Amino acid sequence: MKTIHPGHPSASFLGGSVLILSTLLIATGCAQNPDIRSSRDGTSGITSRANSDYVDCVKGGIRHDAQTFTSEENGKTLLFVGSTDPDKASGLVELSDSQGQKQFSVFQRNAWQDKGRLINAAIMCSNS
Known part of the structure; x- marks a missing residue:
């Protein structure tokens, strides 16, 4: 009978853990799209402001x-x-004219780090 000492993981357990960890790391790396426009953190809307006024307002909010x-x-x-x-930008705001309306789209990478400051500024500036 084989004696197993508590606290000493077996080789098969360690090998399995390494395999699972490696698979997760590879899957995570493949799932990331570097283009900021692919970020899940963002929104869009309409503004009545001129492009330069809107951009200046957003800059003031970050x-x-x-x-x-x-x-x-x-x-x-x-x-x-x-x-x-x-691929490297931490944020992007796009403004375009469509059917007589100015539309904005805002994207922010890792918005949780500063509580979505760029997104909040884009929304706030669209309403004023």
């Missing part, structure tokens, strides 16, 4: 040390936070 970049692309005004690369 951290003052955050780098922001504004550009025009395919008829949209884009406000990037952190980087102009969608």
